[in-house]
Amino acid sequence: MIDIHSHILPGIDDGSKNVEMSLEMLSRISEQDIDTVFLTPHFYADMNDPESFLQKRREAFGTLVKGITDSGISCPRLLAGAELHYYRGIGRSEHITKFCMGNSRFVLIEPMFREWNPAFVDEIKEIGYNDDLKVIIAHIERYLDQDKALLRELINEPGIYIQSNAEFFIDRKTRRKALKMFEEGIIDFLGSDCHNMTSRAPNLEEAVNIITDKFGASCLRRIEENNALLLEEAMQGIK
Numbered sequence: 001m002i003d004i005h006s007h008i009l010p011g012i013d014d015g016s017k018n019v020e021m022s023l024e025m026l027s028r029i030s031e032q033d034i035d036t037v038f039l040t041p042h043f044y045a046d047m048n049d050p051e052s053f054l055q056k057r058r059e060a061f062g063t064l065v066k067g068i069t070d071s072g073i074s075c076p077r078l079l080a081g082a083e084l085h086y087y088r089g090i091g092r093s094e095h096i097t098k099f100c101m102g103n104s105r106f107v108l109i110e111p112m113f114r115e116w117n118p119a120f121v122d123e124i125k126e127i128g129y130n131d132d133l134k135v136i137i138a139h140i141e142r143y144l145d146q147d148k149a150l151l152r153e154l155i156n157e158p159g160i161y162i163q164s165n166a167e168f169f170i171d172r173k174t175r176r177k178a179l180k181m182f183e184e185g186i187i188d189f190l191g192s193d194c195h196n197m198t199s200r201a202p203n204l205e206e207a208v209n210i211i212t213d214k215f216g217a218s219c220l221r222r223i224e225e226n227n228a229l230l231l232e233e234a235m236q237g238i239k
């Protein structure tokens with residue numbers, strides 16, 4: 001299994017505060033059946049410029065790798081990505097390809113939290129017309145009270161993929177809805193969106209177990225195929 005959404009890189013966003021916390025998070029993940037983790041720190045265009053963000057990400061990645069080496073912990077494969085918060089103009093942004101997951105053409109987009117409108121959905125779709133990028137919508141469960149027609153338009157758009165967080169399945173208040181959306185084939189990717197070891201800990205395996213307990217192991221095929229496609233692209237040129 002792949003965790004495509006995490007905030008494990010130390011000191012770059014509201015996720016892991018330091019290398020020690022990052023190593024604890026990775027140790028927790030290594031106890032689970034997860035072989036690859038995408039490190040996807042938040043990028044907010046109104047707060048960061050792309051180049052300084054990417055430089056900070058490189059430094060945080062280097063710090064983390066040194067921590068892993070020094071501590072000798074076993075660790076899944078780590079690949080860099082980002083979680084881009086929507087901003088006006090993102091559909092035509094020349095910078096967006098710099099935020100892809102590894103060497104892939106997939107980009108993880110965090111939609112806006114205020115009320116959606118047709119222009120917003122058009123712009124998300126427009127990202128996909130930009131150099132054949134493939135959009136992954138982060139934590140879809142946070143947007144289920146948005147306009148139903150716009151939500152459906154986004155979900156049904158070819159080239160747009162839908163990610164949900166493990167917590168959507170784990171939380172008993174939302175589990176039924178999560179499993180229904182999974183059964184309907186709406187969810188393409190899973191992620192923990194882990195930020196720390198307490199309130200938002202690495203918890204992907206727990207969600208996977210809930211899904212397979214309900215539908216059987218073969219129900220993960222769709223997720224695994226998408227993971228394989230993402231990983232194959234992401235690893236291009238990486239030894």
Ligand SMILES: [Fe+2]
Nearest residue numbers: 005007083193
């Ligand atoms: Fe996130």
